[in-house]
Amino acid sequence: MNHIPVLLKESIQSLNIKNNGMYIDATYGCGGHTKLILSKLGNYGRIYAIDCDIKTILKHKIIDNRIVYINNNFSNLKSILDNKIGKIDGILFDLGISSFQLNNPQRGFSYMFNGPLDMRINQKKEETAYTLLKNINEKKLSEILKKYGEEKYHKKIAYNIKKYILHKKLNNTQDLSTLICSINKKSKFKHPAKRSFQAIRIFLNKEIEELKKALNNSLKLLKKGGILSIISFHSIEDRIIKYFMKKNSILYKKNIHHKLPLTEKEINNFYYKNNKIKLKIISRIFPSKKEIFKNPRSRSAILRIAEKI
Ligand SMILES: C[S@@+](CC[C@H](N)C(=O)[O-])C[C@H]1O[C@@H](n2cnc3c(N)ncnc32)[C@H](O)[C@@H]1O
CATH class of the missing domain: 1.10.150.170 (Putative methyltransferase TM0872, insert domain)
Known part of the structure; x- marks a missing residue:
């Protein structure tokens, strides 16, 4: 079965694609999300498509001069794209593995098929x-x-x-x-x-450590107004993302809670004045019943969106 991208429209809409913007798809996989970004991107736009699984990239590569493929771990985001610090308009993570990987018995990810006890996402390990x-x-x-x-x-x-x-x-x-x-x-x-x-x-695969590092690096790469959109599939990852977003946003600063501004304008002013606060939480989206029906794999997905301020 082919990989069906999860929360596709919602996640790409959240990135608010600019004609000539620069985007990172940190988990390229079968290219489902990248394809939709491409359809909204102008001739001078760029997508940095990252995946640590070279077989995935080779199998699903789309030939388009707006895509730069990077076979690396997303925790190395900052060192890979060092010259892009503060320049990226949006970063998308769609965590875990794709159906392409899960349904291949030789990769050893699935309890449904017999195969070697492998389970490496990055096969160079x-x-x-x-x-x-x-x-x-x-x-x-x-x-x-x-x-x-x-x-x-x-x-x-x-x-x-x-x-x-x-x-x-x-x-x-x-x-x-x-x-x-x-x-x-x-x-x-x-x-x-x-x-x-x-x-x-x-x-x-050290998935938790990788995610924590990648989140911190993402903050450095995003420009002001840049969007961080993350789709996760289990509560351990989601807790980390939620904590990270809250820690870097206004709501979590307990010491200033009592001073929490009320109007939209006051909130915006407050964000810009307080340089310790780096993110503004935008929303949290779950798949619709229709999506879950069509693609049961999506049932545990959560999309969290935040904006760099
Ligand atoms: C759920 S799939 C992404 C599917 C993709 N969004 C699509 O629509 O086709 C996750 C992908 O992230 C890759 N991946 C997982 N952990 C990674 C890491 N630490 N660094 C880079 N890629 C990673 C996996 O190899 C997999 O291809």
Whole structure:
């Protein structure tokens, strides 16, 4: 199945594309969001399309001289685009992995297909899910399953993963999925292995650290009035984005809460006077029922939008 871009219209609308603006699609994937940006961009506009997965870029590359492809990690945004500090009109993140990656059994992301225990988003990295599970100790693994998967049976699953891998009985995604299903019995709504697979993937790819770094770098690259739009798919990421936006915006400054201005004009004046505040929160958007019906993958998505001030 092809990748269907999530919250496509909403996220691109939020970027308020300027004819000759400069944009970053920090998670190019199959190019769905980039394509829509391109359709609104004039001849002198630019899109910096980033993805750390070279196979994804090569497979979905659109030939257009307004796109600059960058095969790198989005946490390196600032060093890659150092000469663009304060010049970017909008940055979009559509976090996680695409259907192109998820549905390829060889990538090892899915509990639905059998494949190697790989799970690397960036295939240049050496460590795979298999080597991680083999080398990590039981206590740490249990913590990861709890922290990044909010898995109720984290201790039992960690114990069994270590036991099976030691006896060479855990060799592929099917073995892992079967093992988890034998501990966490099938629920009506979610596959029992979903949470553990998510946790291992997040930890292996350092997704949380990467996101935190990328958020801070984005602030430096955006120009005044530039837009930061981020689509996330699970509560751990969303909490980080929400906290980051609040921390850098007026609402979170508890010490000035009592002085919170009231009118739109007063709020704008306040933003411009207070140079510690870097963002203005614009909105938070969820997919419509229609979108969820058409693309069930979108059901857990949240789009958060903020403006650099
Ligand atoms: C959900 S997909 C994006 C789909 C895209 N918006 C589209 O419409 O086709 C996320 C993409 O981000 C990439 N990605 C994930 N983490 C990354 C990171 N730390 N640095 C760069 N790319 C990353 C993945 O390889 C994947 O292709």
